[in-house]
Structure formats: C-alpha cells, structure tokens
Amino acid sequence: MPYRPKSTLEQWRILQAVVDAGGYTQAAELLNKSQSSLNHAVAKLQTQLGVELLEVLGRKAQLTAAGEVMLRRSRILTQQIEDLELLADNLDKGWEPEIRIATELAYPKHFLYKALKQFYPLSRGSRVQIIDTVLTGTSEIITQKKADLVITGMVPKGYLSEPLYVTRFIPVVGANHALATLTSLEQSELGQQLQIVIRDTAVKPQEHAGWLKAEQRWTVNNFEQAVDILKLGLGFCWLPDFVVNPLLENRVLQQLPLQQSSERLVPMSLLAPQEEALGPGSRQLRQLLLAIHDK
Incomplete structure (x- = not known):
C-alpha cells in the first residue's frame, strides 16, 4: 500500500511558529489564529506521531529532546516545499x-x-x-x-x-591628520584614535569582521560619508582600494604606515x-x- 503521511505541513508550520514565537499566545497573534486552534494542532500532531514534542514550563512552551530533532527536520521539509512552489511559480511566469x-x-x-x-x-x-x-x-x-x-x-x-573580485582595504586618514606625518605606526597606537566605520545593514549586526579595536568610533552609512569626515582631519578608516586610490594620488588622503597588516584582502x-x-x-x-x- 502507498505510504500515507500522519502529519500535515500546516501542523509543522504551527509547531515552528510556537517555538519561534516563544509560546502559543505569541504564535496565535503572529499567525492570526486562535490559541486553542494552535494547541489542538500541536496536540494532534504529537498524538499522530506518538512522540512528545513540546512541554509547557510556566507560560513558555519548550521543545523536548525529540522535539528538537523533529523540528530541525521539519524546517528542511517546509523550506523544500517553499522552494518547490517558488520554482513552479517561476516556471509558470517564465x-x-x-x-x-x-x-x-x-x-x-x-x-x-x-x-x-x-x-x-x-x-x-x-x-x-x-x-x-x-x-x-x-x-x-x-x-x-x-x-x-x-x-x-x-x-x-x-x-x-x-x-568575482578581491577588494583591498587600506587604512587611511585625511592629509591634514596628525598621523599623516608618521613614517611608521603600530596597530596598538590606533586603539586610542577615532575610527570611522561603515554601518552594518543587518537587523541584528554582529561585530565579527574588520578591525574594530578603537575605543572611540563614529558610524556612517557609506564610504562617501567616511571620506567627508576624513577630509576634515578627523579619525581614520579602512576603505576599499577603488574608493581611496584616486584620493591617495591627489593627496587628499594618506595611507597609514602600519608595520603589520597594512591591508586586508576581502574576496x-x-x-x-x-x-x-x-x-x-x-x-x-x-x-x-x-x-x-x-x-
């Protein structure tokens, strides 16, 4: 006999929503459904599978050990379905x-x-x-x-x-900055200087890339804003070669003479x-x- 699934995609999506939202109440608001309908869907899913997936501690629903395994696999399944439907939509539209x-x-x-x-x-x-x-x-x-x-x-x-391309990031200052006259510079000396950094566009940014050791930092939205500040003789910044090369040639900016790691390569x-x-x-x-x- 052909295999007949015990569960539905909707049940797995509800379980994912309950876990991601932190409880039935929050998930009900997110999905615009009643809390009782979500409770019923998850309870029925657990009964059909014969496995306890969630346990309620206080007001928060938490995954059991078995639930964690099943949830991970369900996310792969629902994502594959979304991808399949997107592909069908794409083929239909051309x-x-x-x-x-x-x-x-x-x-x-x-x-x-x-x-x-x-x-x-x-x-x-x-x-x-x-x-x-x-x-x-x-x-x-x-x-x-x-x-x-x-x-x-x-x-x-x-x-x-x-x-595609390898970008060289170069540490630079304005031509009238005090550091521009130095012939040698240690990285440790930069820690006391003002650093200009480009804003991470993530909803939840993580500062795990780039040199970010300066105590004082100003954050801007793009390279043009960073250059404008550098021209005033304020701070230093790591900027890409295609931005700074003409400015270095015209002596508007000056490359910092770092003894170690004088550039960063980003493929x-x-x-x-x-x-x-x-x-x-x-x-x-x-x-x-x-x-x-x-x-």
Missing part, C-alpha cells in the same frame, strides 16, 4: 518581472553597471532592484532569501559561490540564495557578470 541584486558596498559597482548595460537589451522589461548591504546584513539577505543574486565578501556555510563572490528557483533573467545577468570578470 521571465521574472523583477530581479533583485544585493551587493556589498565593498564591491566596485562599475562591474555590475557594465553587466547591466549588456543585460538591458535582453531584459524583456524586467525591473532591476539593487540593494546595498554591509557585512552581516549581506548574510541576512542570503539566509532570508531576499535577493535573486548576491555579491558578498562572506559566503555562509552551505552556499556555493563564484569568485568578493557571486551566489544565488535560491538556485533551484532562479529565473532565466537572473541566470542571464549572472552569466554576463561572470564574463566581465573573466576578461
């Missing part, structure tokens, strides 16, 4: 109406613009949305699948990517968070972008 590209600020956009110029005659009217991201904000875009293509300096575990890669659901337009644009870097 060429996608909008293509979303998320790109690290540390990637030189003139490469992307060149690819987009080649793509335009082939685009069939597709709208293109370019999303600027920084650090863990880029990782969030990938894991939450909020873009079709992502150019990133940090590839999360479990994703395949194609190399930029291209990936598709949902490869199985990637539309034909996104695939075409990806190939054009890769071809530009192959030249």
Whole structure:
C-alpha cells in the first residue's frame, strides 16, 4: 500500500511558529489564529506521531529532546516545499518581472553597471532592484532569501559561490591628520584614535569582521560619508582600494604606515540564495557578470 503521511505541513508550520514565537499566545497573534486552534494542532500532531514534542514550563512552551530533532527536520521539509512552489511559480511566469541584486558596498559597482548595460537589451522589461548591504546584513539577505543574486565578501556555510573580485582595504586618514606625518605606526597606537566605520545593514549586526579595536568610533552609512569626515582631519578608516586610490594620488588622503597588516584582502563572490528557483533573467545577468570578470 502507498505510504500515507500522519502529519500535515500546516501542523509543522504551527509547531515552528510556537517555538519561534516563544509560546502559543505569541504564535496565535503572529499567525492570526486562535490559541486553542494552535494547541489542538500541536496536540494532534504529537498524538499522530506518538512522540512528545513540546512541554509547557510556566507560560513558555519548550521543545523536548525529540522535539528538537523533529523540528530541525521539519524546517528542511517546509523550506523544500517553499522552494518547490517558488520554482513552479517561476516556471509558470517564465521571465521574472523583477530581479533583485544585493551587493556589498565593498564591491566596485562599475562591474555590475557594465553587466547591466549588456543585460538591458535582453531584459524583456524586467525591473532591476539593487540593494546595498554591509557585512552581516549581506548574510541576512542570503539566509532570508531576499535577493535573486548576491555579491558578498562572506559566503555562509552551505552556499556555493563564484569568485568575482578581491577588494583591498587600506587604512587611511585625511592629509591634514596628525598621523599623516608618521613614517611608521603600530596597530596598538590606533586603539586610542577615532575610527570611522561603515554601518552594518543587518537587523541584528554582529561585530565579527574588520578591525574594530578603537575605543572611540563614529558610524556612517557609506564610504562617501567616511571620506567627508576624513577630509576634515578627523579619525581614520579602512576603505576599499577603488574608493581611496584616486584620493591617495591627489593627496587628499594618506595611507597609514602600519608595520603589520597594512591591508586586508576581502574576496568578493557571486551566489544565488535560491538556485533551484532562479529565473532565466537572473541566470542571464549572472552569466554576463561572470564574463566581465573573466576578461
């Protein structure tokens, strides 16, 4: 006899919501359902499986050991269903109406613009949305699948990517900063200086990348704002080569003469968070972008 499932996807989605929200009351508000219906769904799921998944301690529902294992597997299942439905929707629509590209600020956009110029005659009217991201904000875009293509300096575990470019980050100050006259500088000396940093675009940023040891920091939204502050003779900043090179040549900025780690190399890669659901337009644009870097 053919196998007949004991549980439904809806039951697993409800269980996930109860755990993620921290309880039945919160999950009911999130799903716009009654608390009793969620209680019934989870209770029925446990009965059908013959396994206790949740235990209520006080007002909070917590997973049992068996529940933790089952929940992890259920997330894979529900994600696969979402991916399958997205693929079906993509196949039904054919060429996608909008293509979303998320790109690290540390990637030189003139490469992307060149690819987009080649793509335009082939685009069939597709709208293109370019999303600027920084650090863990880029990782969030990938894991939450909020873009079709992502150019990133940090590839999360479990994703395949194609190399594009290596960005050199250089420590610089304004030409009129006191450090600009030095011929040698230890990293420890930077700890007492004002550091200009670029804001992480993540909802929950994690400061695990870059040199962030200065006691005093000012945070800005982009490289242009950082340069404007540096020109005033305030602070130092690690900036990408394609931003600072012309400013160094014109002596607007000065590279700090660090004795160790005088630059940081960040490999930029291209990936598709949902490869199985990637539309034909996104695939075409990806190939054009890769071809530009192959030249």
